[in-house]
Amino acid sequence: MPTLKINDTSITVESGTLLLDACKQAGYDIPHYCYHPALTPVATCRMCLVEIKGQPKLATSCTIAAVEGMEVFTASPAVADARAAVMEFLLLNHPLDCPICDQAGECKLQDYSYQYGSGDSRMEEPKRRYRYEDLGAKIVIDKNRCIHCTRCVRFTQEVSKTFELTVANRGSHLEVTTFQGLSMDANPLAGNVVDLCPVGALTSRDFRFSKRVWYLKPMPTISRHSAMANPIWADVDENKVWRFRPRHLEGKRATHFIFDDERVAYHRYNLDSATRLREPKLKGAVSTVEAIAETLFGAGNVAVVGQGTFGSDAAQRLAELASRENLCFGSGDKRYPLQFPELQGSGDGVLNRRGFGERGFRFGHLEGLLELVKSGEIKAVVVLHDADFSSHRENEQLRQIVVAAEFSLVFEPIASELSSVASACLPMTTYLEESDFVINHEGDLRRYQKVLTPPKGVLTLPAWVKALQRVRAAQTV
Numbered sequence: 380m381p382t383l384k385i386n387d388t389s390i391t392v393e394s395g396t397l398l399l400d401a402c403k404q405a406g407y408d409i410p411h412y413c414y415h416p417a418l419t420p421v422a423t424c425r426m427c428l429v430e431i432k433g434q435p436k437l438a439t440s441c442t443i444a445a446v447e448g449m450e451v452f453t454a455s456p457a458v459a460d461a462r463a464a465v466m467e468f469l470l471l472n473h474p475l476d477c478p479i480c481d482q483a484g485e486c487k488l489q490d491y492s493y494q495y496g497s498g499d500s501r502m503e504e505p506k507r508r509y510r511y512e513d514l515g516a517k518i519v520i521d522k523n524r525c526i527h528c529t530r531c532v533r534f535t536q537e538v539s540k541t542f543e544l545t546v547a548n549r550g551s552h553l554e555v556t557t558f559q560g561l562s563m564d565a566n567p568l569a570g571n572v573v574d575l576c577p578v579g580a581l582t583s584r585d586f587r588f589s590k591r592v593w594y595l596k597p598m599p600t601i602s603r604h605s606a607m608a609n610p611i612w613a614d615v616d617e618n619k620v621w622r623f624r625p626r627h628l629e630g631k632r633a634t635h636f637i638f639d640d641e642r643v644a645y646h647r648y649n650l651d652s653a654t655r656l657r658e659p660k661l662k663g664a665v666s667t668v669e670a671i672a673e674t675l676f677g678a679g680n681v682a683v684v685g686q687g688t689f690g691s692d693a694a695q696r697l698a699e700l701a702s703r704e705n706l707c708f709g710s711g712d713k714r715y716p717l718q719f720p721e722l723q724g725s726g727d728g729v730l731n732r733r734g735f736g737e738r739g740f741r742f743g744h745l746e747g748l749l750e751l752v753k754s755g756e757i758k759a760v761v762v763l764h765d766a767d768f769s770s771h772r773e774n775e776q777l778r779q780i781v782v783a784a785e786f787s788l789v790f791e792p793i794a795s796e797l798s799s800v801a802s803a804c805l806p807m808t809t810y811l812e813e814s815d816f817v818i819n820h821e822g823d824l825r826r827y828q829k830v831l832t833p834p835k836g837v838l839t840l841p842a843w844v845k846a847l848q849r850v851r852a853a854q855t856v
C-alpha cells in the first residue's frame with residue numbers, strides 16, 4: 380500500500396491504484412476524456428496530465444500507478460498550460476454550437492473548456508465538416524463533435540465484443556466510423572456508447588432533442604428488466620420519465636452498462652392517466668373497496684398468485700390475503716439468452732424471484748392451482764400480475780385460473796386481458812410510483828423509491844391490502 384503526496388495531501392492507496400484515482404481519493408478531480416474505469420486505458424486525449432517530482436515531462440495520470448514516496452502536482456503552472464493547450468487542440472475542429480447540441484448541459488468538453496480552457500483559438504483554416512450519420516435505428520453519430528477518445532470503439536471491442544466501430548484515416552481526417560458499414564442495431568448494448576461518449580458525437584435516436592437535460596431531475600431507481608435488478612437513473616420532469624441511464628455502484632463493473640431493452644423500458648411506465656384504471660371495479664362496473672372485500676372474504680378459501688417482478692413488501696402483504704400459508708403461488712417465467720455472462724449473471728427475467736421465494740411463494744405450481752380451483756377447493760384467487768413478464772403459456776394458464784375461480788381479484792399496474800376477465804380489479808401503482816425493495820439473483824438488496832406521483836385513487840398494493848383488511852376487521856367486530 381504506497382503512501383504518496385498529492386499537492387499538500389499525503390495519502391495511502393491500494394497497490395496498483397492509478398494516479399488519476401489516487402488524486403480523486405485525495406479530493407483532486409483530474410479532468411479526463413479517454414479514461415473510463417470499465418475500459419482499458421489508452422492515454423490518447425492527454426487531458427489528465429500531472430506533474431511528478433523528478434520527472435522531466437508531464438505524465439498521463441490514467442496510465443501510471445501510484446508509487447511509494449511519489450510527489451504529484453495537479454495544478455502547477457506547467458499542468459495548467461498543458462490542459463489549456465489540449466483544450467485548444469480538441470476544440471480546433473469542434474463546432475462551437477453548444478446551444479443546439481443535444482449534449483449541452485452534460486458535456487465534458489463544455490465543462491472542462493470552462494474550467495481549464497484558455498478561451499482562445501489560433502485556428503484560422505475552415506473547420507472539418509461531416510454530415511450526421513445513422514449507425515442503424517438506435518444511434519446517430521455527428522463526427523464534427525467527436526474528439527477521438529475511442530471510448531465507444533473500445534466498448535465494442537472489450538465489452539459487447541461486436542466490433543462495429545473503428546477509427547479510420549489519419550491526422551485531421553481521423554474519424555470514428557462503422558467497420559465495413561455495419562449498423563449497431565444487432566448490438567443489444569449499443570445505447571451504452573451514448574453514455575460513454577463525453578461529448579455530443581453519439582446520441583440516442585430515442586432521446587435526442589426530446590428534452591434539454593437541465594430540466595431533468597435524476598432519480599435513483601432500479602431496472603425491472605432482469606433478476607440483476609440493475610441500478611439506474613430515471614431522469615424525470617413534469618411527472619414523466621424521459622430516459623433511463625445506468626447508475627454505477629462502486630465495485631460492480633457490470634453496473635456501468637445496461638441493455639437497450641431496459642434503457643427504453645421507461646416508455647411503458649409513462650401511463651396516460653386519462654385512460655388507466657382509476658377506480659375499483661367489480662363485475663365490470665365502478666365499485667368500492669368495501670364491496671370487493673365483502674365478496675372476497677365471503678367467498679371461501681383464497682389463494683394468491685404473486686409475480687416475482689414486484690417488491691418484497693408487496694409480496695409480504697399479498698401473502699396475508701391467502702387463507703393458508705401453502706396457498707401462495709409464484710408466477711413470472713421470462714428468460715433471456717445468456718449472451719454476456721459477465722454483465723447478466725443469470726438468464727432469469729424475473730427480478731425478485733428470491734424475495735417472493737423467501738416469503739413462501741412457490742414457483743412452477745400454477746397447474747396445481749388450476750386443479751384446486753376447478754375442484755372447488757379454492758373459491759377465490761388474488762393475482763398480482765404484469766403480462767410482459769409471463770410467457771404466452773403462463774398468461775393463458777392465469778387466464779384459466781381467473782375464469783375458473785368463483786371470485787377473482789386482479790392487481791395489474793398495466794392492464795392486460797387478465798383484468799378484463801377478472802371479477803374485480805383495483806387500480807395499482809407502477810413500480811416507479813412506489814417505494815419498495817427487491818433481492819436480486821446474487822442476493823443483493825436493491826431499494827427503489829417513488830419517482831412519479833400516481834393519479835388520485837391509484838394506490839400501492841400494500842395500501843390496498845390494508846384497506847381490504849380494514850373492511851374485514853370492521854365486519855368481524
Ligand code: SF4
Pocket residue numbers: 524525526527528529530531532555575576577578580581
Ligand atoms: S464518438 Fe464520442 S466516444 Fe467515440 S471517439 Fe468520438 S468522442 Fe469518443
Ligand code: FES
Pocket residue numbers: 410411412413414421422423424425426427428439440441442
Ligand atoms: S484520460 Fe488520460 S490521456 Fe485521456
